[in-house]
Amino acid sequence: xxxxxxxxxxxxxxxxxxTILLIGIxxxxxxxxxxxxxxxxxxxxxxxxxxxxxxxxxxxALNAVTAMILDYRAFDTLGELxxxxxxxxxxxxxxxxxxxxxxxxxEALDRRYEPWNDAILSKAFLFLVPAVFLxxxxxxxxxxxxxxxGFSGGAIIGAGLLLYxxxxxxxxxxxxxxxxxYRRLNCGALGFYFLAKGYSFFVGANDxxxxxxxxxxxxxxxxxxxxxxxxxxxxVVSTTVYAVYLMFRKGGFNI
Amino acid sequence: MNNYIVTNLPEVAAIxxxxxxxxxxxxxxxxxxxxxxxxxxxxxxxxxxxxKGYVDNAVAPIVPPxxxxxxxxxxxxxxxxxxxxxxxxxxxxxxxLALTVRLYEEFNTLDIDEIVHQLRVKDxxxxx
Amino acid sequence: MQGLIAILLALLVLAALAVSASRKxxxxxxxxxxYSLVMSMVWMLLQAPDLAITEAAVGAGITSVLLFIxxxxxxxxERDLEESExxxxxxxxxxxxxDQSDV
Numbered sequence: 001x002x003x004x005x006x007x008x009x010x011x012x013x014x015x016x017x018x019t020i021l022l023i024g025i026x027x028x029x030x031x032x033x034x035x036x037x038x039x040x041x042x043x044x045x046x047x048x049x050x051x052x053x054x055x056x057x058x059x060x061a062l063n064a065v066t067a068m069i070l071d072y073r074a075f076d077t078l079g080e081l082x083x084x085x086x087x088x089x090x091x092x093x094x095x096x097x098x099x100x101x102x103x104x105x106x107e108a109l110d111r112r113y114e115p116w117n118d119a120i121l122s123k124a125f126l127f128l129v130p131a132v133f134l135x136x137x138x139x140x141x142x143x144x145x146x147x148x149x150g151f152s153g154g155a156i157i158g159a160g161l162l163l164y165x166x167x168x169x170x171x172x173x174x175x176x177x178x179x180x181x182y183r184r185l186n187c188g189a190l191g192f193y194f195l196a197k198g199y200s201f202f203v204g205a206n207d208x209x210x211x212x213x214x215x216x217x218x219x220x221x222x223x224x225x226x227x228x229x230x231x232x233x234x235x236v237v238s239t240t241v242y243a244v245y246l247m248f249r250k251g252g253f254n255i
Numbered sequence: 256m257n258n259y260i261v262t263n264l265p266e267v268a269a270i271x272x273x274x275x276x277x278x279x280x281x282x283x284x285x286x287x288x289x290x291x292x293x294x295x296x297x298x299x300x301x302x303x304x305x306x307k308g309y310v311d312n313a314v315a316p317i318v319p320p321x322x323x324x325x326x327x328x329x330x331x332x333x334x335x336x337x338x339x340x341x342x343x344x345x346x347x348x349x350x351x352l353a354l355t356v357r358l359y360e361e362f363n364t365l366d367i368d369e370i371v372h373q374l375r376v377k378d379x380x381x382x383x
Numbered sequence: 384m385q386g387l388i389a390i391l392l393a394l395l396v397l398a399a400l401a402v403s404a405s406r407k408x409x410x411x412x413x414x415x416x417x418y419s420l421v422m423s424m425v426w427m428l429l430q431a432p433d434l435a436i437t438e439a440a441v442g443a444g445i446t447s448v449l450l451f452i453x454x455x456x457x458x459x460x461e462r463d464l465e466e467s468e469x470x471x472x473x474x475x476x477x478x479x480x481x482d483q484s485d486v
Contacts, residue, residue: 012282015278015281015282016278016282018281019274019277019278019281020274022274022277023270023271023273023274026270026273026274027267027270030263030266030267030270033263033266035262035263036262036263036264036265036266036306036307036309037262037309037310037311038310038311039310039311039326041307041310041330043307043308043330043332043333044310044330047332048325048330048331048332049325051331051332052316052318052323052325052328052331053323053325055318056318056320056323062317062318062319062320063316063317064316064317064318064328064331065316065331065334065335065338068331068332068335069335069338069339073335076335076339077339080339080342080343083342083343083346084342084346086346087346087347087349087350090350090353091349091350091353094350094353094354094356094357095353095356095357145317146317147315147317149338151338151341151342237342244349247353248352248353248356
């Protein structure tokens with residue numbers, strides 16, 4: 001409506017001036033910062049030193065970042081899982097298709113430029129999808145020994161689920177991921193995270209000796225609660241990714 | 256200005272990217288390009304945070320079991336913050352895209368000025 | 384190492400400018416996907432491997448797939464296909480006209 005008018009050109013000009021002003025002020029701030037990579041930086045204080053020096057002994061995880069986000073600061077990860085859950089619920093509310101118009105319209109939307117059960121896709125993904133799932137599971141399980149962890153492993157498993165859905169159709173995917181199973185997996189993983197970390201906080205605050213002990217480091221079964229929590233995070237992330245994709249494509253689960 | 260612009264190169268690039276994303280948010284008429292602009296702003300801030308944790312001649316914070324010298328490793332704290340931020344950014348993008356798709360199905364356009372114009376016309380007709 | 388980081392950062396700024404300047408939506412999303420991948424490489428060079436894996440999986444994988452799916456749902460991909468077919472038609476018709484006028 002305002003496309004060719006003078007108000008539009010004035011608005012564009014003001015936006016560019018404001019952006020350049022913003023960049024200028026922030027660049028001046030950056031010039032006052034200390035040199036990057038300085039070991040005496042104010043951000044490299046005793047907190048980071050404690051996480052690096054005592055982290056492996058107290059938590060059992062060799063990866064300092066995983067020890068931080070799943071043991072020292074586990075509450076933040078819990079809040080983030082809740083954010084993922086809320087976003088999946090919002091997308092579900094916004095994009096749900098009612099049962100009435102579901103049949104013809106959704107089928108037409110889906111098939112317009114897509115061959116049904118394409119031969120190339122099926123044969124190629126027969127080799128690719130197990131490799132993707134295996135890779136995702138490996139990254140999740142060794143989160144405390146090498147880079148990776150629950151978030152990246154969960155994203156890769158979610159991408160594997162999307163590949164399976166695109167190659168083999170909704171019928172075959174419904175055999176192992178339908179609405180009831182999605183609900184149980186998601187809520188079960190969140191509930192287990194709540195209970196496990198609740199137990200840890202209760203035990204730590206009251207100085208009781210915890211049942212879960214930290215065994216020898218470097219083993220995959222060490223690090224106490226960190227590996228089960230990594231698995232929970234991966235389950236929540238992968239099912240959320242799959243559910244959001246399904247909402248966009250088909251408007252809902254089949255059952 | 257000091258010559259810290261040359262030594263702090265990732266931080267300067269992060270600020271410039273933030274400005275480009277912000278101008279995208281202000282000037283683009285299409286809703287999808289505004290969402291892409293928001294994503295560019297997000298990743299620019301993560302680059303700034305990750306550059307804050309860098310230490311010269313240090314390696315990634317995977318410590319061996321046993322005695323550890325903390326001067327050899329990169330600061331792990333900003334990495335943890337950015338990890339949370341990446342996942343939150345993806346959630347926000349998903350919700351915004353769902354809203355955009357619903358807006359398109361209602362008003363049949365992706366232009367934000369057109370949508371506001373049609374809403375005003377509808378309000379006037381509803382009052383009358 | 385500093386030179387490699389500088390080249391990759393310049394590539395990032397170039398990709399962001401290309402996203403702002405493109406008129407169609409499909410090329411913008413593809414360039415955004417490559418921007419995510421280059422950002423993941425920069426984080427690897429800044430010695431943060433967790434961030435690099437997560438950004439490669441989430442930014443170039445999930446966000447870009449969501450953008451493509453949203454574009455398909457609003458019918459943008461078909462409109463793009465029709466417009467490019469029209470352009471090919473028009474340019475080939477113009478080519479035939481020039482050939483005839485030469486002869």
